[in-house]
Amino acid sequence: MSEQTSARTPVDFxxxxxxxxxxxxxxxxxxxEKVRDIEIRWHVMSLAVLNESKMDQAPATLRETGxxxxxxxxxxxxxxQKHGSGVLGPLYTALGTRIHNEGMGLTKEAISGALDEVCLPADLVDYADQENFEFEAELRASHKEGIDKVGEEVGTPVIAVPGADGEQLAFFGPVVTPAPMGEEAAKLWDGTLLVASLPGFYELKRTRTKGPDFSNL
Structure with missing residues (x-):
């Protein structure tokens, strides 16, 4: 008797x-990912690319980053590009923890620390301000792949999951703070997929009254 296993649902982020x-x-x-049978596949996109033609109208906090x-x-x-897609998730976690949770910002010190944590070569930091970036085409192609799924009027993140008909359901967000945990995370996931699967559903929004809260991360 053969043993059958079901693959986890891929979630592109x-x-x-x-x-x-x-x-x-x-x-x-x-x-x-802990409470639902999903597998996250990480991809890069860029707010710099998204806003490069309209930087003078971008939010002040974004313009100030230069x-x-x-x-x-x-x-x-x-x-x-040099070490495979498997490094994206761990490196993102190491970077985000330093940039956001620890308040180090967009510094080379934060990047170097993240590279060291995930055992990647230290000289990767040299790509940060490389003129004529070697992997510009790959960055822009990945960015375009995500944006093409949802349109130019959004930002990051973009999430795509398989729909009931086999076609991907893609959406921006959700924008939420603090990050829900446990069963709350599962309920938000189920609800997000429900509304995203409805033909013609485009937007559900309210004014943000506070910034990102990292206290539970």
Missing amino acids: WFDPLCAWAWMTSRWVLEV ASMWYPVRVVTAAW
């Missing part, structure tokens, strides 16, 4: 390490 809201969502999805907004996503892309 596009992130830019600089985005605090994407960081919150990513921690929630990792929690969902050239450093490219640093983490370039290093993550270079790590992916």
